[in-house]
Amino acid sequence: MLRSFSLSIILLLFLVSCSGTTIKSEYQSLKDASWHKNDTITFNFSELDTIEKHHIFINVRNDQNYPYSNLFLITELNYPNGDVVKDTLEYNMALPDGTWLGKGQGSLKESKLWFRENIVFPSSGVYTLQIVHGMRKNGTISGVVNLEGITDVGFQIEKNKQ
Secondary structure, three states: OHHHHHHHHHHHHHHHHHOOOEEEEEEEEOHHHEEEOOOOEEEEEOOOOOOOOEEEEEEEEEOOOOOOOEEEEEEEEEOOOOOEEEEEEEEEOEOOOOOEOOEOOOOOEEEEEEEEEEEOOOOOOOEEEEEEEOOEOOOOOOEOOEEEOEEEEEEEEEEOOO
């Protein structure tokens, strides 16, 4: 009886974990957990529903060597029809006391950052998302050359459940 109950619970957890709304997800690892200011991270994706609404997230994994409490990203979303949407975004990565906001155990944390909410991909074809970091030290004009402590950058597209 106990074995059948345990098996039912495991099966239920498996079904729940497989019924997520993620449509696309991809990561790129950064060599030596360092992101050079001229390195553009590029993702291409296609075959998306052109009617339903979606959410896009930028996923960032950082380790204890990340020296800042925030992160500035410059993004460019290129549509198949040639339209381009550029943004400069700021995300909090830590609380004022230094506690990391991401999920994870130990020294590696993963942050799921909102990028676009309720977006409809209006046409079929290849979309391109480009991401560069826009970090600066206070009082300086030139960017941080090597942003330490970022191990991976990714994106995730989810169907809007509503």
